[in-house]
Amino acid sequence: MRFLYNVLFTLLSPLLLARILWRERRYPNYRKRWNERFGLRLPPGPDENPIWIHAVSVGETVAATPLIDYLVIHHPAIPILITTTTVTGAVAAENRFGNKVQHVFLPYDLPLAATCFLSHFEPRILILMETELWPNLLRSCRAKNVPVLIANARLSSKSAASYRWISRVTVEMMNSIACFATQSAADSERFIALGAPAASVTVTGSMKFDVELPPSVKESGQSMRNQLGASRAVLMAGSTRDGEEEIMLRVFIRLKLHHPTLLLLLAPRHPERFAGVADLCRKQGLTLLRHSSAALCGAQTNVYLIDSMGELPKFYAACDVAFVGGSLVPSGGHNVLEPAALGVPVVVGPHTFNFPEIIKLLNDEGALYIVNDEAAVAEQVGQLLSSGNLRDIAGSAGRRVVSENKGATIKITRIIDKMLDGTKDLAA
Numbered sequence: 001m002r003f004l005y006n007v008l009f010t011l012l013s014p015l016l017l018a019r020i021l022w023r024e025r026r027y028p029n030y031r032k033r034w035n036e037r038f039g040l041r042l043p044p045g046p047d048e049n050p051i052w053i054h055a056v057s058v059g060e061t062v063a064a065t066p067l068i069d070y071l072v073i074h075h076p077a078i079p080i081l082i083t084t085t086t087v088t089g090a091v092a093a094e095n096r097f098g099n100k101v102q103h104v105f106l107p108y109d110l111p112l113a114a115t116c117f118l119s120h121f122e123p124r125i126l127i128l129m130e131t132e133l134w135p136n137l138l139r140s141c142r143a144k145n146v147p148v149l150i151a152n153a154r155l156s157s158k159s160a161a162s163y164r165w166i167s168r169v170t171v172e173m174m175n176s177i178a179c180f181a182t183q184s185a186a187d188s189e190r191f192i193a194l195g196a197p198a199a200s201v202t203v204t205g206s207m208k209f210d211v212e213l214p215p216s217v218k219e220s221g222q223s224m225r226n227q228l229g230a231s232r233a234v235l236m237a238g239s240t241r242d243g244e245e246e247i248m249l250r251v252f253i254r255l256k257l258h259h260p261t262l263l264l265l266l267a268p269r270h271p272e273r274f275a276g277v278a279d280l281c282r283k284q285g286l287t288l289l290r291h292s293s294a295a296l297c298g299a300q301t302n303v304y305l306i307d308s309m310g311e312l313p314k315f316y317a318a319c320d321v322a323f324v325g326g327s328l329v330p331s332g333g334h335n336v337l338e339p340a341a342l343g344v345p346v347v348v349g350p351h352t353f354n355f356p357e358i359i360k361l362l363n364d365e366g367a368l369y370i371v372n373d374e375a376a377v378a379e380q381v382g383q384l385l386s387s388g389n390l391r392d393i394a395g396s397a398g399r400r401v402v403s404e405n406k407g408a409t410i411k412i413t414r415i416i417d418k419m420l421d422g423t424k425d426l427a428a
Contacts, residue, residue, distance in 0.1 A: 001166055001168055001169050002135060002169055005135060005166075005169070006110070006111060006136070009108065009109060009110055010110065013038075013108070013110070016037075016108060017034060017038075020034050020037060021034065023087070023272065026271060026272060027087050027091075033105060036104050036105040036107065037105050037106070037107055037108055037113075038107060038108060038110070038113050039107040039110075039112065039113030039114070039115075039116035039117045039120075040113075040116075042104065042116070042117065042120045042121070043102075043104065045081070045102075045120060045121040045122070046079035046081070046102060047079075048077065048078060048079050049078075049079075049122050049123060049124040050078065050079040050080060050081040050102070050121060050123050050124070051071060051075070051078055051079070051080050051081070051123065051124060051125055051127065051416075051420075052081045052082075052083070052121065052123035052125065052126045052127065052146075053067070053068065053080065053081070053082045053083075053101075053126075053127045053129065054082070054083045054084075054106055054126065054127070054128050054129060054132055055082060055083075055084055055089060055093070055129045056084065056085045056086065056089060056129070056130070056132060057084065057085060057086040057088055057089040057092075058086075058088050058089055058092045058309075059334060059335050060084075060089070060129040060130055060152075061082075061084065061089050061092040061093050061096065061129075062092065062096075062208075062211055062335065063129060063130070063152055063206075063207045063208050063211065064082070064129050064151075064207075065096060065211055066207065066210045066211060066212065066409040067127070067151065067207065067409055067412065067413065067416075068080060068082075068097060068100065068101065070409065070413045071413075071416070072100055074413070074417075075420070078124070078420075079102065080097075080100065080101040080102070081101065081102050081104065081121055081123060082097070082101045082102070082103050082104075083103070083104050083105060083106040084103070084105065084106065085105070085106050088270065088271065088309055090103055090105065091309050091310065092309065092310055095309070095310045096310075104121075109134040109135065109136045109137055110136065111136045111140070113136075114134075114136045114137045114139075114140040115140050118140050118141065118144050118146065119144075123146055124146070124420065125146065125147050125148070125149065125416070125419045125420065126141055126146055126147070126148045126149070127148075127149045127151050127416070128148060128149070128150050128151065129151055129152055130150075130151075130152050130153060130154055131150065131153055131154055131155055131159065133163070133170075133173050135169050135172070135173055138172075138173050138176040138177065139172070139176060141176060142176040147178040147179075147419050148176065148177045148178055148179075149177075149178060149179045149181065149412075149415060149416065149419060149426075150177055150179070150180045150181065150182075151181050151207065151412050152181065152183060152204075152206060152207045152208070152408070152412070153180045153181055153182040153183065153187055153191065154182065154183045154184070154187050154354075155182075155187050155190040155191055155194075156190075156332075156353050156354070156356070157190065158353065160190040160193065160194060163194055164194070167194075167195075170194050170195060171194070171195035174191065174194055174195040174196040174197075175195065175196075175197065177196065177200065178200060178419065178426055179200050179201075179202070179415055179419075179426040179427055180196055180200060180201040180202070180427075181202060181204040181408075181411065181412050181415055182201060182202070182203050182204065183203075183204075183205060183206045183357060183408075184203060184205075184206075184357045185203055186356075186357070187203075188201045188202070188203055199425075199427060200426065200427055201427060202411075202415075202426075202427035204408045204411040204412050204415075205405065205407060205408035205411070206357070206358060206405070206408055207408045207409050207412065208335060208337045208358065209337060209402055209405040209406050209407075209408065210406050210407070210408055210409040211337070211338070211341075213313055213338065213341055213342065217313045217314055217317055217342070218317050218342070220314040220317065221313075221314050221315070221316070221317020221318040221342070222317070222318070224314055224315065224317075224318040225317075225318040227296065227297060228263055228265075228297045228304065228318060229261070229263060229297065229299065231261070232261045232262065232263050232299075233259045233261060233262045233263070233320055233385050234262075234263050234265060234318060234319040234320050234321075235252065235255070235262060235263070235264050235265070235319060235320065235321050235323070235381060235385070236264075236265040236267070236315055236316060236318075236319035236321070236322045236323065236339075236344075237264065237265065237266050237267065237322075237323045237325060238265075238267045238312050238315070238316065238322060238323070238324055238325060238334070238339070239267060239268075239269045239312070239324060239325040239326055239334040239335075240266065240267065240268050240269060240277075240325035240326075241268075241269055241325055241326050241329050241331050242273065242329070243328070243329045244325050244326075244328050244329055245266065245268065245277050245280055245281075246280065247328055247374045247377070248264065248266065248323065248377075249264075249280065249281065249284050249286065249303070250374060251374060251377050251378045251381065252264045252286075252302070252303070253284070253286075254378045255378060255381060255382055255385065256302075258382060258386070259382075259385055259386075261299070262385070263297070263301065263302070263303075263304060264302065264303045264304070265304050265306060265315050265318070265319055266281070266303055266304070266305050266306065267305075267306035267312060267315065268307075269325060269326065269334070271307070271309060274290075274305065274307040277305065278290060278305055278307075281302075281303045281305065286302040286303050287300050287301050287302045287303070288301070288302070288303050288304075288305060289301045289303070289304050289305070290305045290307050291304065291305060291306050291307055291308055291311075292307045292308060312338060313338050313342070316338055316339040316342050316344055317342045317344075319339075319344060320344070320345075320384070320385060320391060321344065321345050321347065321381050321384045321385060321391070322339035322344045322345070322346050322347070323346075323347045323348070323377065323381065324336045324339065324346060324347075324348050326351070326354075327348040327349035327350065327351050327352050328349035328350075328351065328373075328374075328377070329349075329351060330351045331351060331354075332351060332352065332353045332354035332355075333348060333349075333351060333352035333353070333354050333355055333359070334354075335355075336348060336355065336358065336359065336362060336368060337358065337402055339398070340362055340367050340368065340398030340399070340401065340402055341398065341399060341402040342395075342398075342399075343395035343396065343398055343399045344395055344398070345367070345368075345369070345384050345390075345391050345394035345395055345398070346362065346367065346368040346369070346394075346398065347368070347369045347371060347377060347380050347381055347384075348368065348369070348370055348371070349370075349371060349372070349373075349377070350370060350371075350372050352370070361401055361405070362397075362398060362401055365397045365398075365400070365401050366393060366394055366397045367394050367395075367397035367398035367400075367401055368394075368398070369384075369394075415427075
């Protein structure tokens, strides 16, 4: 199975390179770094053996923020190396951490690339955010005695079923990981069922609850709200995926019948889709303003397109109701805790399998509403826009849920401290 995996990955390498060059055409600085993805011509590493953190994209990078803040304060002498898979993750890492960390793209899971990367940087530990299981990477870590922690680990039943198809490789991966710090008991059970030693698995909760939004976010949100129009109702559609913008534009047109001054803030998940979404708005006959234009938002503007990265919290703080995307299409949803922490009512579609416990908790407490289709989105958002009292109740519930579920980062940092000290019993 491993041989077939490696042969297939090697044969696909030219296509992977072509995909990099195509997708990163908007980011020349990142496009030039294609060699990093093959473990070639890597930039010089730090003088000391670093702590290596891998965060796939924006969501994982945001979740890693309190962890990195802890390491910078409590282990200042140890460099931090952060890798991402996506360009948007790289942008988020560099915007959030600056020179506190060194960023490199994660190499593809080719045996030689993984070995070269580890030999070059010689990390003392590897922290994988959420669930990034790569057979060759984990095998190389085990061969080079680099202990691996899966932090904020989650595993859906669908993903677990997929891993069972390659059970022999999966068991080897499970036994190459020193500790699984899972978000929930259900996640722990799934990892153990796939072959993870029970002694290496512990429930720590979700680190996403621990992301602290600075007071400046609320201040920036209020300033942005004043620019958008303080007296206007504002609906935010954040992290939308392909197919969801059309739905939200129709919802917006329907809602304007009862809320004629309504403004839609629209933030597509991926920057390569900004131009296409702008064209879509114009085809609907809607007046569009792009955030990147830096022009003032007038009363005639229908849609304000957020064509930038790393600014979602500010816009969530400026809206009355937030729809979080990736949930009306089967993508699994995106982070709902940022708007909830800001006291903004949240609406999502039925596809939220990436965050089942968080979604259930917020829904049970009345901070979040799950809807099944376009008509239900319009109805629920309309109710919230029409009732300040309903928004206040939902917003207060969201802030309370986030506050009461903090603490995962502290538990995970204790595990990291043990790893750095060479302690064997990490999950205790």
